[in-house]
Each structure stands twice: as structure tokens, then as C-alpha cells.
Amino acid sequence: MHFPTAQAPYLAPINSVSRIMLTVQVALIPGLAALVWQFGSGVLVQCLIALVAAALGEAAMLSLRRRPAVPALKDYSAALTAILLAVSLPPLAPWWLTAFGTLFAIIIGKHLYGGLGYNPFNPAMVGYAVLLISFPQHMTAWLPPRELSGAALGFADAWTAIFSRTLPSELTFDALAMATPLDTLKTQLGLDRSLDEIQTGALFSGIGSRGWQWVNFGFLLGGLWLLKRGLIAWQIPVGFLSALFAMALIFFLIEPAVYPTPLFHCFSGATMLGAFFIATDPVTASTTPRGRLIYGASIGLLVFVIRSWGGYPDGVAFAVLLLNLAAPTIDHYTRPRVYGYPK
């Protein structure tokens, strides 16, 4: 008898890129659900726009690079980038903004660097940063959470609002737009108001702020599930959250009139999304165990710095991008001790 040969090992691999990417998208569901519940269905429309733009961008770039498009589209990495960007955008942002951000993320952030696995920067955050710098008004026009507005826009209303900039008759964009709690905090502190005064505002309640704390809970839930499935390295979220918490605690204890509580930091803005879904992007994160801890902690630290003293209300995107740059160096200096070498 004759047999074909190949090289060992011969056991089929237990995982695949598409499965990982899909699982991460499933893990986004609780956070996404909280967003829809609090801010209406706009985010779903944004997800659709981003998915279509990402698929088109990916296919176009692959055909330009003369690579088959179907296998790459099936790895669902572009889809994940699209959704991560979409959930970071104001729910009623105009469609072209989302499309532009997504295309920028896929074309510049991913393919110009060589495509999947070769991009040094998190593509979704590249897209986000570009939008934030180019269209600041649109990017800061968030919506009031359901707890304040009493109702949230349904899918059809959100659709028309996003595509044709028209709202149901009783509403106007100006009346609808509202700064995020982090943004409010930043502006008001700049006006020399004390934290106590600011936090009597309607936006602030509970451990974080209305609406936002639920969204953060949602992403935390999904993130914990990913941890349990072993799909993300625990070091990154643990490093991120504990550094952010520790920094916030220190400054809160020193000057509670200016610095909000550590819990407020952990459950505001993009904290949980960043800690479990953005900073953990394998391609652009550190890959050694100790390196990941340092990487995560540095992001947490930077997020606090940017939020407290920087020019932007939230700092996740910029903190992640900055640490993306440092990841290879961190990896180099945190190589694990190999078996048989002195401790």
C-alpha cells in the first residue's frame, strides 16, 4: 500500500481565526444591547453601515493586492473592526462619518500595513482617532440616555436620522445632542466648578453615570465570558483596570473635590470596551505574559492621564494607539524564561 505524506503534527488545530473573531462579536452583544436600550437603535444602524463599508473596503483592497477576497472576508476580522468602531460612535452620527471612519480603518489602518496580522495599530482606533480629530462636533454629539429622555429612538427613526438628517417632528438634533458624562465633567471642571456641584447634574448617578454604567456593565459581562473561554489574555484587562483604578484612587484620596471616584472611571466612557475588546486585540497588543500586564497597565495609566489632564474627555483610543507603538519593545524586554535557563 502507498500513502500520501505530510509533516507532523497531524492533529487538526482546535481553533480558527474566524471562530475567535466571531466569538468576540458574540461577546459584544451584552454591551450592544445596553447601548440600544439606553441610546436607541442608532447604534445598530451604525453597525450595518460599518459592516457594509468594511466588507467593501476589504474586498477592494484585496483585489488591489491581488489576493482572494473570500477567505479573508470569512475570517471576520474586518467585521470585528467595523463593529468595534460602530459601538464607539455617537448613535446618530451621519452615515458618511461612519463609512469614512470604517474605510479609513480598513484601508489605511489595516491594508496599507500589509493586512491582517501586520498592522501595528488597532484599525478601529485608527478610524476613531481620525474621526475625532476631523469631525469633533459630530463625534461629541452623544444622546441622552433613556433614563433622562424617557424614550429612545426606534430603528426606523434612527435610520432616517442617520441617512437624511431628519428627526420625528417633535425633536431637533440640537435638543437631542448631549455631551457624554466624561465630556461634561471636563468642561465643567474647566469652568472651575467643583465636582460636587457637577455631579448634582442629571447625568450623574449611581457608580458611574446614567446610561453609561449599564453599557460598561454589558461590556464587562461579555469580556468576562471571553476570559472564561480563554480567548483573551487576562493580563491586559486586569492590568488596564487595576492601573486605572489605582491612579483614580490615589488622586481621589488626595483631592476628592476635583477627581471623581475610581468606580466612576471604571464605569464611564469606553473603559470596559477598551479593557476587554480594544486593548486585547491580539495583532496590536503585547504578546508575552509579563508584557501584556505592562501593556494593559500602561493603557490604564494613560487613560487616566488623558481624562484628567489631556485635551480629550476620554482617552482609550489614544492610549491604545500609543501603546500599540510600544508593544514590540515591551515584548522584547519581557521574554519569558525558557526551560533550562537560569532564573
Place this chain on the structure above:
Amino acid sequence: MNLFKLWNFHGGVHLDGQKQESGRAPLAVARLPERLIFPLQQRNGEDSKPVVAPGDRVLKGQAIACDDNPVIPPIHASSSGVVRAIEQLPLPHPSGLSGLCIAIETDGEDVATAFSGNPGYRQCSPAELRRNIHEAGIVGLGGAAFPTSIKMAAGTSRKVDTLILNGAECEPYITCDDSLLTHYSEEVLEGAKILLHSLQAERCLLAVEDDMPDALTALEKAMNCGDFETVQLVRVPAVYPTGGEKQLIKVLTGREVPARGIPADIGIVCQNVGTAAAVYNAVVRGTPLISRIVTVTGRGVKRPQNLLARIGTPLSDLVRQCGGYTSEAERLVLGGPMMGFDVPTDDLPLTKSVNCILVAGRNELIGEKQPLPCIRCGACADACPVNLLPQQLYWYGRSDQIERAVDYKLFDCIECGCCDYVCPSHIPLVQYFRAAKGKAIAKRREREKSEHARLRFESRQARKEQEKRDREESAKRKKLTLGASKAPEIVEAIERAKLRRAEKAGQASRNSDPTAKKQPEPSGPSAVKSPDAGAAEPGSAERTSVPEAKSPKID
């Protein structure tokens, strides 16, 4: 036994054992085949030399190939018959190469040479026992086929306190050690005592995976009947690759074999359980290593089971005795699915190192993978039992930065395949690492060669300078003695001549430049020798000045 403290090694993976089929069937004794084949090459390296010729009648247990080199144990005929040929035949080797083999046609009588055992081995010195083990042709039966006597000799220069018997069969499908421990527990335990005596070590740890209940029961029973205080049975978790020598040592003792070292450096010698039984048979019963237990399994074979088979039996014979191939038989693997290798044909003999014949059915094993780019997820690093960063090795190996890969400890990779198995991008990492190791070795050879040439050149240069200094010294001395009597014109003429000569030499060196560039790097022994040959006869200043001027080019 359960109180024994176990340690952990980094990484590892849980694999589906696939051991039920072959493990549940009883151990069968394989039939005597019509033809026995013995490759002269037992491991990578030199062949041993045949001591029989075509036409010779041989008996079972008779040595048919020997070597003076202690690293090459002899080969014995595993039944009686006539040597038909000594010829090139395909070898059971990943390269698929052929090699010289002794082919014996059996006569069915199975007549053995007279074996004389030595039950009173306690009177023997360790050296005598080692010679015994060598002459019985015993090699490691776990798969590596390393000569056992050599491994035991490592204890002579180092203090060995622990003997580890490896019964942790961590690769899926393989159950031959399980079967051996179940049926021959006493031989294994007695073998352990002989090995202990020969090592002058105090304790033996016998490691068995905790998913081998039959073996455990048999061993416990045997230990209760005999006097085996020095042997301790330890259950280890069934995590791949616990059965790897370095990993098992870590699990049992918490010690790590130093990089580039051997277990004896930390007071440990590790042997496979089958090897221990073979040592018992050799020392006490006098029988050389002519048979072993081999697992024949997979969905491609009708009746998976363990066979006690003669070394040299064609694989096709063994498969036939297990009911033959099923209709879906697709691949033939020697060893396990993680570290074994595919062979293209069953027309190969069973050798001492083959522990499993895995006939895979349709889609039971994978072939070529369709890799995606590395997404740097680090799953490979989490799984690596050596704590390497396979993603970095892959990156550097692929971009041809072999030096960096070596710096990231490429050569500590044991090719266990854990990284391959967990990689979501389906990258054939181990394949890359094998290739990178090959490239690194080739590069090192190249470097050594040029280093060698450089050293020879430098020593020649130093010698020449010394000669020059000596010459100048003696010239000076002569001048001093002559100086008084020499007329000034003569001194001047000598100076002029010297100047001319120096100019000429300078020109020669300038002329020689382009040719020096064209000259290839010294690559072979001849290239190394040629400048040396020139220096052998201490030539005149002109003659030596040319190669001297070339020196920076050669460097």
C-alpha cells in the same frame, strides 16, 4: 503514592487520548514473518557493520551487525533463518531515504542461540552491566532509540540520585507502554532495580499517567508481592507532553535540565519502561533485544491492538495480523500524531524505535494546512512546554532572521507540536522551526569554516611576524658586528636596495588588489591550506609580501 508532590511545567495541551481501541484489546503475539529486515542504521549517524554474509545461516539472538563504537549497539537476528541479501531498502525514517539492510528469510524453526543470564547481577560492577546492556543491543524504546548503555554511563562522571522510569505515554493513540506495564510489570520493576544498581542511585520514580488504570493495578499488585522499596509509583496528569523527558523531570522533581545539558547534570537518568524490561531480559535471562510491543491502531486498521512483535517484521505483516486495512485507510504514521512521522509505504520493517503504527482513516488526521497570517494571539506561547515565544520564532524564521530566532532559543524547541495544535491561523509552526534549525546549522557550519580559516591565517601571520622580527634581530646583530668594518658606501647601497625592494612590494600589493577581490572566500580545506603551504617554506620578502597585502580581503 497520592501524597507525592508534583510540579507543573509551563503550557502543554489536553489531547483526546484515542487510546480505547488499541488499549482495550488483549496483547497478542505477532506471527513469525517469512522475511525479517534489519536496517544497519539505527539512529541518525553511522551504520553498524554486518558480521554475516548472504547465504549464512543465523540463529535467533545471534548478532548480525556490530560496531566498535560504543554509541552503536549491535543488532540481533530475531529468528532463525538464512541471510538472503544485504541491500539498499527503504528505511522507516522521515526522510524516506533508503539504507543498507540485512534481509533474513526465516526457516520457521525459530532456533535460538544459547542464552546465559545472570540472576546474580548484584555482584557485577556498573561497567560490566553497561557492557551487558550494550551487547544485548538495547536502545531507548520510547522512540528516540538512544543507546541505553551510553545514557547509563552518564552516571559515572556525575552523581545520580534518581532514576526515572517513563511510563507516561502522553501522545494520543499509543498504548504500548500501558500494555507492557499491565502484562510485564514484574520485568519492569526488576529492570528498575538493575538500572538502579548500575547507576548506584537510591531511588526510582516510576511515572504512569492517571488514565492507565490497568497498568496501575498490575504495578501495585506486583509491588506488593516483591521487594521494591526503592521504586516509587507516581501518577502524573495526562497532559501532553508530560512524557517528554524534560517535562517529566520537571513534573516529578521540580528540577530543570539545564539548556544544552543532560538529565545526569542534575542527578537524574530517565529511561522508558520498555527499556527497563529489556534490561531485565538481557541481564537476568540473557536475551538480547529482539522484540518489542508495538501499538497498531487508527480507523484505517480493522482490529486495533498491541502486538508483541519481532524487530525486523515488515509493517504490512503486522497490519495484516490486525485484520488488515479498512476501506478508509488513508495515511500511515510511525509514532504518535504529534511527534511521529508519515511514511509512504508499509513495505518497511519494525525497528527498535517504532512504538506505534497509526493507520489513519479518512479525515482522522490532517495533511497540508491552509495557513492565515499570524494574528499574534499568543496561544502558541501559552501552550509551549518550553516557554518559548513561537510567534517570534516564526516571525524571525520566515523573514530569514535566523540569528534572531536562535537568540529567541530556537534550539530549545522540542518540536512537540503544541503550538501548531492551538494556532488559530493554522500555521505549520513546527515545520518552520525544523527548517529554521536546518538553516541555522548550515550557517553555523559556514561560519565555523571561515572562522577556522581566519584562525589559521592569524596564527600564520603571527608566525611570520615572529620570523621577521627574528630576522631583523639577527640582521641588527650582524650589522652591529659588521658596522665597524663596513665602508659607508656599502651601508648606503644596502639602504638603497632595501628601499627599492619595499617600493616593489608596495606595487605588487596594489596590483594584487583586484585579483584578491575576485578570489572566493576560503571555503574548503584546500583553500585554507594553500596560503599555509606558501608559508611552509620561509620565502623571501617579496614572496611573502603578496599574501600579506591580501590579508584584509581574506578577513
